[in-house]
Amino acid sequence: MxxxxxxxxxxxxxxxxxxxxxxxxxxxxxxxxxxxxxxxxxxxxxxxxxxxxxxxxxxxxxxxxxxxxAHGFREDLVALQERAATVLDLLGASRLDAEEVTxxxxxxxxxxxxxxxxxxxxxxxxxxxxxxxxxxxxxxxxxxxxxxxxxxxxLLPPERQAARALRPVLGRLAGVPMPAEWLYETAARWDAELAAVxxxxxxxxxxxxxxxxxxxxxxxxxxxxxxxxxxxxxxxxxxxxxxxxxxxxxxxxxxxxxxxxxxxxxxxxxxxxxxxxxxxxxxxxxxxxxxxxxxxxxxxxGVPGAVPAPAPVAWPVTDALADEGVLVWHIPLPGAVREELDLIRRGDEIVVTAGGTRRIVPLPSALRRCTVRGAALREGELRIRFAPDPELWPKGR
CATH class of the missing domain: 3.40.50.300 (P-loop containing nucleotide triphosphate hydrolases)
Structure with a gap:
């Protein structure tokens, strides 16, 4: 479709x-x-x-x-109240009726x-x-x-959800309440819905x-x-x-x-x-x-109904290790202005800001073992240079 x-x-x-x-x-x-x-x-x-x-x-x-x-918002709120009924009752909270929700x-x-x-x-x-x-x-x-x-x-890492069956035991050992089952279920349902979108x-x-x-x-x-x-x-x-x-x-x-x-x-x-x-x-x-x-x-x-869809745009990594000792990640950013660009490496992610738009992107696996050596905007694309980290890069590469 x-x-x-x-x-x-x-x-x-x-x-x-x-x-x-x-x-x-x-x-x-x-x-x-x-x-x-x-x-x-x-x-x-x-x-x-x-x-x-x-x-x-x-x-x-x-x-x-x-x-x-309004209809979808009311349905979601009512469903959330039902799932959190125990907590709301303990807090003495008064529930909202669907008809009063804006x-x-x-x-x-x-x-x-x-x-x-x-x-x-x-x-x-x-x-x-x-x-x-x-x-x-x-x-x-x-x-x-x-x-x-x-x-x-x-907030709720998937790998930690494996401990749901141990929740009562962990709660007693830690001495603090553990997240309720409904919270994990709600998070999983939201994640599935967001993934579909x-x-x-x-x-x-x-x-x-x-x-x-x-x-x-x-x-x-x-x-x-x-x-x-x-x-x-x-x-x-x-x-x-x-x-x-x-x-x-x-x-x-x-x-x-x-x-x-x-x-x-x-x-x-x-x-x-x-x-x-x-x-x-x-x-x-x-x-x-x-x-x-x-x-x-x-x-x-005279607006056309459908024109041919352009080909997917790749973010390729080119190998310049032999000549320059770096790998270069090409991120197409047509229309970008140098003064409006910002770039931050944070762990295995890169935070790119272009104008008013910001995105946190996971690094390709090869680049996670490298350090950022610089970046430049050339011909409508951001080119980020990565140098291999000797402590992490395979020997003989």
């Missing part, structure tokens, strides 16, 4: 492009589902069909759905991730189009499964479609988003330049904005070809002079 995640700067027309992408694919005979976490029904407004917490047929072959964040910020995005996972597992569609939040929030959301799994492994995001058929208006602000945000996506190992399949003004216009007031857009469009076509990461094709979407509403307007935009 192919998944296209759509994001971009706020107000760039992401939801409209998501609707147009899904509609074009459905009209091409692809069974398509479009998801959105927008509380306001912007998706329904674009499609011309109201959408809500239950999937609806927006067009032949096209299903639209806005998952209900979803916390971020619950809508979590519901979207859960719906994405459930949709892929169900396998009823050929294409999933996801209308993500604006790019900075989308990057945080896409990082959530990996980061939460990391936290769970640190992470698997969808890391699937080779999953790509990201960036949407932005061609202008100075849009150019800066596209650069930052592309760098952040590359750091997370995600690949753009297209850059949609939205609301492009006609190049020839008799209106002299529009001459300035038109020239500005053409300049940015030329830069987009020229900039994203450096480094190992393949550049996404740039698709121009003309300004209709109004907000697109309904199938005819969406078709007039």
């Amino acid at each position: 192919r998944s296209i995640l759509i994001t971009g700067p706020g107000g760039s027309g992401r939801t409209t492009v998501a609707a147009a992408t899904a509609l074009d694919a459905a009209r091409d005979g692809t069974r398509t589902l479009v998801l959105s976490a927008d509380r306001a029904d912007s998706l329904g407004a674009a499609l011309g069909v109201p959408t809500g917490d239950r999937p609806v047929e927006a067009a032949p072959g096209l299903t639209a759905w806005r998952p209900d964040a 979803p916390l910020p971020g619950a809508g995005e979590l519901a979207l991730l859960r719906a994405l996972r459930d949709t892929v597992l169900a396998g009823r569609h050929d294409l999933l189009v996801v209308d993500l939040p604006p790019a900075p929030h989308a990057l945080d959301l896409l990082a959530l499964p990996e980061e939460l799994r990391r936290y769970l492994r640190r 992470q698997a969808v995001l890391e699937e080779p058929a999953t790509t990201v479609r960036l949407v932005a208006e061609p202008g100075p602000g849009g150019a800066d945000q596209v650069r930052a988003a592309r760098t952040g996506l590359a750091l997370r190992g995600l690949r753009p399949d297209a850059l949609v330049a939205n609301r492009v003004l006609p190049p020839a216009t008799p209106d002299t007031w529009l001459a300035g904005p038109v020239a500005q857009q053409r300049k940015v469009l030329e830069e987009w076509r020229d900039t994203y070809g450096s480094g190992r990461a393949a550049p996404p094709p740039v698709h121009e979407v003309a300004h209709l002079g109004r907000d697109p509403r309904g199938g005819d307007d969406l078709t007039a935009l």
Whole structure:
């Protein structure tokens, strides 16, 4: 199953492009589902069909759905209270009723991730189009499964769960309460659910479609988003330049904005070809002079339903031991700026910060026996140099 995640700067027309992408694919005979976490029904407004917490047929072959964040949040809270009933009773805590619970910020995005996972597992569609939040929030959301799994492994390491049967004995010997069985079970269930979402995001058929208006602000945000996506190992399949003004216009007031857009469009076509990461094709979407509403307007935009997915981007390690005495780890970071890069080695992990995006990445096994000797940003990729540690490196290498 192919998944296209759509994001971009706020107000760039992401939801409209998501609707147009899904509609074009459905009209091409692809069974398509479009998801959105927008509380306001912007998706329904674009499609011309109201959408809500239950999937609806927006067009032949096209299903639209806005998952209900409140429902899932209430279910999770009630289930947690039931599992922690003994502890809550000991503390004299008063339990919350599901009807009085209001979803916390971020619950809508979590519901979207859960719906994405459930949709892929169900396998009823050929294409999933996801209308993500604006790019900075989308990057945080896409990082959530990996980061939460990391936290769970640190708080409740899997290897320690083997001692669950000895919990009462260990509690008496240590003189302190040991984690209850339900805690291990809950952690294992959360880890399994997060792993399923992470698997969808890391699937080779999953790509990201960036949407932005061609202008100075849009150019800066596209650069930052592309760098952040590359750091997370995600690949753009297209850059949609939205609301492009006609190049020839008799209106002299529009001459300035038109020239500005053409300049940015030329830069987009020229900039994203450096480094190992393949550049996404740039698709121009003309300004209709109004907000697109309904199938005819969406078709007039000419947004492609699905373009060929780019090849997975590798983070290779090259062997330069014979010539320079180092191994070099290549991390593609198109659009990265040297002044916004930070790198920290911590044990068997490397912490990379590029702009506003940060990721903790396990080192390849060969590099764990090395020390960092330097790093440089060259041609859209971060190159980290590692020298073998004589105390750990195999003799004769």
